[in-house]
Amino acid sequence: MSAGGVAMPAGTGAASARRGGLMLAAGAVLLVAAIVAALAIGPIFIAPADILAILADAAHGIRPTEGIAMRDAVVVLDIRLPRTILTALVGATLAVAGAVLQGVFRNPLADPGLVGVSTGAAFAAVLWIVFGGMVGAFLPQAVLAFALPISAFLGSLISTVLLYSLATREGRTSVAMLLFAGIALGALAAAGTGLVIFVASDQQLREFTFWTLGSTGGASWFKIGIALPFFAALFVGSFWLARGLDALAIGEAEAFHLGVDTQWLKRLAIVLVAAGVGAAVAVAGVIGFVGLVVPHLLRLSAGPMHDRLLIGCALAGGALLLLSDIVARTVAVPAEVPIGVVTAIIGAPYFLYLVHRNRAALGG
Amino acid sequence: MLVARGVTVAIKGKTLLQDVDLSLSPGQVLAIVGPNGAGKSTLLKAMTGERKTTGGEIELDGRALWHWTTAALASRRAVLAQSTEVVFPFLVSEIVTLGIRRNLTAAEQYRLVQRALVAVDMSTMSDRVYGTLSGGEKQRVQLGRVLAQVWSHGCTYLMLDEPTSSLDLSHQLLILRLAREHALSGGGVLMILHDLNLASMAADEIVALKDGNRIASGAPVDVMTDDLIAALYGVRVQVRGVPDGPFLLPQTARLPG
Structure with a gap:
């Protein structure tokens, strides 16, 4: 925030700048540590020094240096690296999407997983997988590759628009309506998902748990490739929205008085959230609570100004999902626990705590 | 100039504001007074562009308000809403x-x-x-x-909806001084005030609204009369004067009936 050479004396602005900078540095360190841990930990432990050597060799396009087992190089590059990158991107996306959605609804409880945005994406993705073949033949190859994330994006968009129109009147969102409408939309979409999977043949769909509790186990460079444009749209676009979201936090009318076109801001934010969440669900299923816990912790530590908050969410969201994934794939070896189980164990008690704190607003 | 001509606002058949004129010039402090529900905030919101009008027109610096982009408006006027x-x-x-x-x-x-x-x-x-x-x-x-x-x-324009409502005496006076400083530096100030003494002290012009209609306007000394206050609030008081302007003491009030 502060330009070079500007000393911030104790007092005005100093605390704001201080709480921002430190937390972002901590987030970056945490993310790097989580990436190294995710590459190192598994059925075979690979030392961080070896990981660095393998990555350096791969970056230079040469065969692994002597002393590094070929097997380790394959494990790191072909198995763990795509999964690590995908997990970090999905975590970052869910946290950033949560922060933006909470900004739009002016409510810290609006998690994409809780209010039906993710479930809407999953329903649309499942619909595409089962029925997409009927229209797929008429689509060009380039579009076909992206058809799954596009379907999930549309499902997510429809859920979010419905949620917004149900829960918001004249720019004011009722907390209770947001949660109730979100629960209803989520339940409806989940029922639709269950029905489609039940009538579909096994080949067309992987297991039901992928769509309800998520997994990054099927990570591949192809999956990263098809989801990345959607993630990038959210990351780039939301930093552009940051100042408007700050203004929106002090009120719909106030934001207008400050020169923010709030209708346009909210529409763009909803499209970007749907893009990010839709693509995340298409490649990793429905993973809850990341978008709730991360932004809330970051607001307390780095402050609610969205430029810093969103960067912090990207870093910490990636780190949190990587750590959850390590737990998910090591706690019940040789089986894997769905990653959404791990995030729910962390997130659900946190959600209860938040609800408890907001009980007055909820009428409890 | 910020000008409202014949502004009418109606919602679901209920008229909140009826054919109201108002004009704010640079260098001027204008206070809107009136009982609760008179349409004061509605008028202010209409003049900021926040609330759509159902009739009449509002012009900012010679251009209709709806011609202005949100961003351009924010560089010409700032607004303090009632509760945030x-x-x-x-x-x-x-x-x-x-x-x-x-x-x-x-x-x-x-x-x-x-x-x-x-x-x-x-x-x-x-x-x-x-x-x-x-x-x-x-x-x-x-x-x-x-x-x-x-x-x-x-x-140029500063629009304040009850800026002194939660403030202690010294901070009420501080806000009035800030408003005057803004006017002296070439700005125009439009503010809603409930305290008639503050309005009379701070404003060059007072506009009185009742039931969505403008029932009086002018310099404080002309507007602050026993009859107008009775008409506005249904309360009889005796307005007195000091060289700086009129004032009233609520102690002299007699409620109707």
């Missing part, structure tokens, strides 16, 4: 920063935030979380944010 609910844990200094134009350097932003906080007597609380402040402190922080917008954009 902040949802996330912003610091006081961060709220004030929201008023500042984007393309200033960090040093300029910092100086403006400082200046605004000093102006509203909140400079010692810049690191406090907004939600933990008292009502009056919140109101001053929001006014600081509005002043930061006025100074960084060079806004």
Whole structure:
């Protein structure tokens, strides 16, 4: 925030700048540590020094240096690296999407997983997988590759628009309506998902748990490739929205008085959230609570100004999902626990705590 | 000039504002007074562009209000709304920063935030979380944010909806002084005030609204009369005068009936 050479004396602005900078540095360190841990930990432990050597060799396009087992190089590059990158991107996306959605609804409880945005994406993705073949033949190859994330994006968009129109009147969102409408939309979409999977043949769909509790186990460079444009749209676009979201936090009318076109801001934010969440669900299923816990912790530590908050969410969201994934794939070896189980164990008690704190607003 | 001509606002068949004229010039402090539900906030909101009108026209610097983009409006006028609910844990200094134009350097932003906080007597609380402040402190922080917008954009018009409602006496006087300073520096101030003594002290012109109609306007000495106050509020008082202007003592009031 502060330009070079500007000393911030104790007092005005100093605390704001201080709480921002430190937390972002901590987030970056945490993310790097989580990436190294995710590459190192598994059925075979690979030392961080070896990981660095393998990555350096791969970056230079040469065969692994002597002393590094070929097997380790394959494990790191072909198995763990795509999964690590995908997990970090999905975590970052869910946290950033949560922060933006909470900004739009002016409510810290609006998690994409809780209010039906993710479930809407999953329903649309499942619909595409089962029925997409009927229209797929008429689509060009380039579009076909992206058809799954596009379907999930549309499902997510429809859920979010419905949620917004149900829960918001004249720019004011009722907390209770947001949660109730979100629960209803989520339940409806989940029922639709269950029905489609039940009538579909096994080949067309992987297991039901992928769509309800998520997994990054099927990570591949192809999956990263098809989801990345959607993630990038959210990351780039939301930093552009940051100042408007700050203004929106002090009120719909106030934001207008400050020169923010709030209708346009909210529409763009909803499209970007749907893009990010839709693509995340298409490649990793429905993973809850990341978008709730991360932004809330970051607001307390780095402050609610969205430029810093969103960067912090990207870093910490990636780190949190990587750590959850390590737990998910090591706690019940040789089986894997769905990653959404791990995030729910962390997130659900946190959600209860938040609800408890907001009980007055909820009428409890 | 900020001009309203024949402005009418109706919602679901209920007329909130009926054919109201108002004109605010640079250098002028104008106070709107009237009983609860008279349409004061509706008029102010219409003049900021926040509320759509159902009839009449509003012009800012010779152009119809709806011609202005949201961003351009924000560089010509700043608005303090009646109550502001902040949802996330912003610091006081961060709220004030929201008023500042984007393309200033960090040093300029910092100086403006400082200046605004000093102006509203909140400079010692810049690191406090907004939600933990008292009502009056919140109101001053929001006014600081509005002043930061006025100074960084060079806004001409300052529009305040009951800016003194939660303030103690010394801070009420501080707000009136800020309004006068803005007018002296070439700006126009439109504010809604409930306290008739403050309005009479602070304003060059008073506009009185009742039931959505403008029933009187003019200099305080002409508007503040026993009869007008009786007509507005149904209360008989005796308005007195000092050389600076008229005043009234609620102790002299007789309620109707």
